[in-house]
């Protein structure tokens with residue numbers, strides 16, 4: 001890659017950065033970028049990676065570490081950097097979740113832990129049954145407090161309290177159980193490793209010259225402590241991006257003071273962005289109205305110039321019952337699709353339990369030949385590296401001429417089987433031939449599949465061709481316990497569902513599984529960081545916001561996140577009688593008041 005002089009560097013993909021974004025990208029010290037939805041915070045991180053690599057500010061062999069909350073967010077960021085800088089340079093961009101970061105540290109440096117704190121090498125992660133069994137040994141049956149008890153322990157052990165005793169059981173195994181760690185325990189052990197081993201800490205700081213923290217508002221105290229332990233007072237330059245108004249993880253321990261703490265601890269300079277590149281002007285107006293409700297100053301937010309001033313539609317649908325709600329939403333979706341909007345650009349959101357709120361809508365859409373599905377199970381699976389490889393194999397058995405799939409498969413196999421670039425061309429062609437032969441065998445075997453168990457046999461063949469042990473060895477996330485089996489089983493089940501629905505049309509099943517033709521349904525939590533042309537929020541009701549009285553701020557943020565996923569249209573739906581139960585909106589009247597203000601929402605009251 002040719003090196004570009006600092007002053008000549010320009011953002012890629014014709015992106016024009018607002019001034020503060022450009023300054024934050026070029027800044028040579030720790031920065032905190034705070035900005036509303038659609039301001040381009042994630043885009044800023046991707047551009048900053050390009051800038052650092054293209055200008056050689058991040059010289060070889062230094063690397064960039066990017067930490068996100070969700071696997072798909074981490075993968076998307078990596079893909080953007082790969083597209084722009086090429087795979088070779090982007091291999092110095094390590095994009096992972098907090099959980100993966102902590103687990104990598106533990107797995108690499110497990111032996112640096114004293115015996116008392118050292119889990120077995122084959123420890124299992126997040127197994128609820130083992131957790132329960134450990135607590136029950138101490139007659140503790142209230143699962144609600146398990147997390148708090150685990151987190152209350154300080155390392156190293158000093159007190160011999162119940163929490164410590166439970167940790168010991170989980171660390172070393174008990175009865176027939178092997179070691180089991182929750183992600184919180186992994187984070188605490190990783191923090192302990194860094195705290196007590198200067199060499200390891202120095203090594204980490206020597207590796208990462210730059211660190212990116214996405215969705216910083218949701219960082220928990222444990223995660224923040226780990227970042228601090230790793231990078232405080234180091235030469236690593238940290239860029240954190242976030243939005244207070246989207247803090248919807250307080251229930252999971254998000255640290256409310258994290259922005260101020262970061263500014264103080266890391267002497268970070270704060271930049272505000274004011275653009276909203278995503279939403280149409282009328283939607284931005286509604287978001288702006290919510291700023292004061294969310295205790296955020298700043299009505300300065302601006303919409304992009306690509307819109308006309310009166311663009312954007314907001315609806316409040318008030319239905320008598322679930323059937324009339326489903327009919328209204330289905331008809332509205334049909335109209336959207338008729339105007340050329342892809343189903344994948346239409347999203348249905350719920351505060352919780354999407355199954356309970358959307359099953360009738362799924363059925364009605366299905367009757368019209370429109371496929372909608374609850375994404376929560378699919379989203380994470382699709383981003384699993386092993387599933388990406390299996391899908392590429394299945395796809396190549398349908399059509400050998402899929403260059404992207406071929407690329408994924410060959411590069412994965414080279415990595416899995418540890419065939420380095422120094423091997424001879426002969427060896428490389430040999431591998432290609434082996435892949436070709438195997439694809440043919442799988443194709444033949446698949447052509448005879450009529451039952452679930454026969455399909456499972458095909459999958460087993462694929463995994464044995466890839467070599468189970470190599471998969472475990474190459475991908476750190478699969479190295480321990482049952483996780484790889486768990487991923488494969490979940491995939492087998494969901495993919496067989498698609499095969500059944502398409503009468504075993506493999507090509508169609510792959511497309512359906514990837515969600516290329518379906519309307520995604522998900523919780524607000526899963527929708528973070530995503531965007532759609534049209535959003536339907538189903539269940540603007542007290543029952544969905546059942547804890548509003550105790551956590552009004554977090555629920556307001558949830559409403560705000562739902563609203564801000566939409567580019568051009570958003571509908572909120574209240575149903576007077578949902579699933580034979582009368583619904584109210586007394587507790588969340590403020591949302592109704594807001595939507596019913598003059599010139600905000602069209603009120604739709606189907607019969």
Ligand SMILES: Nc1ncnc2c1ncn2[C@@H]1O[C@H](COP(=O)(O)OP(=O)(O)OP(=O)(O)O)[C@@H](O)[C@H]1O
Nearest residue numbers: 015016017036037038039040041042043277278529
């Ligand atoms: N400078 C820019 N010019 C034009 N479009 C942009 C720019 N920055 C980002 N975008 C586009 O705007 C949309 C929102 O960007 P992005 O997802 O990075 O925002 P965000 O601040 O992370 O949003 P959120 O907090 O809501 O998840 C994306 O479609 C992105 O491609």
